[in-house]
Amino acid sequence: GQNIDQPTEMTATEGAIVQINCTYQTSGFNGLFWYQQHAGEAPTFLSYNVLDGLEEKGRFSSFLSRSKGYSYLLLKELQMKDSASYLCAVRAGYGGATNKLIFGTGTLLAVQP
Amino acid sequence: DAGVIQSPRHEVTEMGQEVTLRCKPISGHDYLFWYRQTMMRGLELLIYFNNNVPIDDSGMPEDRFSAKMPNASFSTLKIQPSEPRDSAVYFCASSWGSGASYNEQFFGPGTRLTVL
Numbered sequence: 001g002q003n004i005d006q007p008t009e010m011t012a013t014e015g016a017i018v019q020i021n022c023t024y025q026t027s028g029f030n031g032l033f034w035y036q037q038h039a040g041e042a043p044t045f046l047s048y049n050v051l052d053g054l055e056e057k058g059r060f061s062s063f064l065s066r067s068k069g070y071s072y073l074l075l076k077e078l079q080m081k082d083s084a085s086y087l088c089a090v091r092a093g094y095g096g097a098t099n100k101l102i103f104g105t106g107t108l109l110a111v112q113p
Numbered sequence: 114d115a116g117v118i119q120s121p122r123h124e125v126t127e128m129g130q131e132v133t134l135r136c137k138p139i140s141g142h143d144y145l146f147w148y149r150q151t152m153m154r155g156l157e158l159l160i161y162f163n164n165n166v167p168i169d170d171s172g173m174p175e176d177r178f179s180a181k182m183p184n185a186s187f188s189t190l191k192i193q194p195s196e197p198r199d200s201a202v203y204f205c206a207s208s209w210g211s212g213a214s215y216n217e218q219f220f221g222p223g224t225r226l227t228v229l
Contacts (some may be wrong), residue, residue, distance in 0.1 A: 087156060
């Protein structure tokens with residue numbers, strides 16, 4: 001089966017660092033994506049990992065461990081505008097034949113002053 | 114580029130009525146996806162197309178749902194007859210490239226459907 005788990009909600013303080021975890025069990029693996037979704041808006045792409053390790057992009061970093069079925073999104077120097085839902089998504093399947101993303105239910109992050 | 118375009122943005126209908134949602138993908142993209150998002154179930158893939166051909170429709174809930182892509186610049190998702198449990202936000206997304214490479218999906222603004 002396909003299963004992606006994330007915490008439902010998190011709260012953090014402006015200027016701090018927060019880590020959002022994601023664990024997955026899928027039939028095959030061809031990459032993991034993180035998307036950001038503000039209330040009432042569409043998801044927008046944040047990061048992509050296909051190999052183990054850390055990918056850094058400005059204030060946001062994403063880590064992947066394929067052997068553990070685990071990823072995290074790290075947000076540094078939090079700003080109020082970072083309050084949003086963060087969606088973990090796995091591209092499941094084998095080889096290059098699929099482009100299907102399985103999404104977690106998302107983690108709602110509230111940044112407080 | 115204008116991004117992925119969806120219409121209508123909001124739809125309110127009564128149970129039993131037919132609903133048609135429309136999507137125009139980003140020009141040049143060869144993959145098109147239809148998703149449904151609810152509080153309870155999150156973002157679920159309904160169906161996706163590659164070069165206008167349906168590849169995986171295993172997420173389509175039942176026969177009341179159908180999707181078409183008559184050409185590279187247009188797709189529809191139809192619900193007939195609609196039921197209150199179909200109330201959700203429906204997103205269309207598009208991307209370029211094969212599943213073997215990095216290829217982010219670009220989402221449209223969504224259609225908020227309410228079935229009374």
